Structures are given as structure tokens and as C-alpha cells.
Amino acid sequence: xxxxxxxxxxxxxxxxxxxxxxxxxxxxxxxxxxxxxxxxxxxxxxxxxxxxxxxxxxxxxxxxxxxxxxxxxxxxxxxxxxxxxxxxxxxxxxxxxxxxxxxxxxxxxxxxxxxxxxxxxxxxxxxxxxxxx
Numbered sequence: 600x601x602x603x604x605x606x607x608x609x610x611x612x613x614x615x616x617x618x619x620x621x622x623x624x625x626x627x628x629x630x631x632x633x634x635x636x637x638x639x640x641x642x643x644x645x646x647x648x649x650x651x652x653x654x655x656x657x658x659x660x661x662x663x664x665x666x667x668x669x670x671x672x673x674x675x676x677x678x679x680x681x682x683x684x685x686x687x688x689x690x691x692x693x694x695x696x697x698x699x700x701x702x703x704x705x706x707x708x709x710x711x712x713x714x715x716x717x718x719x720x721x722x723x724x725x726x727x728x729x730x731x732x
Contacts, residue, residue: 605643607643608672609673613642
């Protein structure tokens with residue numbers, strides 16, 4: 600059995616645009632100004648989606664606002680890592696970021712949803728007491 604390549608959300612969506620427009624990986628590499636292997640690596644999540652690609656793809660395929668939003672969301676979802684700029688942060692903030700990073704792989708979906716809810720509240724005073732956690 601042939602191994603099925605695992606595309607990112609961006610990779611899946613971009614392939615759909617290419618196929619709908621009768622374009623090959625090579626056609627895409629030409630309008631994006633990169634190699635075939637780079638486009639493939641981006642589709643598979645081995646390389647990050649370059650920032651300028653969203654606009655280039657949207658213009659090339661004449662995407663509407665809804666399709667651009669879908670593309671932006673797919674790019675976000677396809678990111679394999681997140682950089683957090685800790686310069687100017689407090690010791691507390693750095694410790695929080697590091698604790699989150701260390702425990703990230705073991706966070707359950709339920710706990711992740713609780714954390715997201717806490718962060719989405721956006722209260723400028725931060726967590727008031729332990730019952731919030």
C-alpha cells in the first residue's frame with residue numbers, strides 16, 4: 600500500500616485551488632517564484648507558508664473575501680510552531696510561557712478549552728484567584 604502524504608489544511612486547500620484551475624505543482628512554483636520542492640514542503644508542513652503567499656494566491660486565483668478568510672484560517676491552522684517574543688516580558692510572564700511549553704503535549708482538550716476561555720475573557724487584571732484555573 601502506498602503511503603498517503605499528510606497535507607496541512609493549507610496544503611489541502613491550495614491543492615484544491617490548483618486542481619480546480621488545471622494547474623500543476625510546477626505552475627504554482629512558477630507564479631510563487633519558488634521551486635517545486637519548496638511548494639511541496641509547504642503543503643506537507645515541512646516549511647512555513649511564506650507571509651506573502653496569501654496575497655499572491657488570492658490574486659492569482661481571484662479569490663473572494665470568504666475564500667481569502669478560509670485561506671488565512673488554513674495558513675494559521677497549518678503552523679507547526681509558534682514564536683513568543685519574551686523580550687520586555689516580566690519574570691512571571693516568562694515563567695508562564697515556559698510552563699505552558701513544557702506541559703503542552705499533555706494538555707487535554709478539556710483543559711485546553713478552559714485555558715482558551717480564561718484567555719478569551721480578556722480581563723486586564725489577569726486571573727483573580729485559583730478558582731479561575
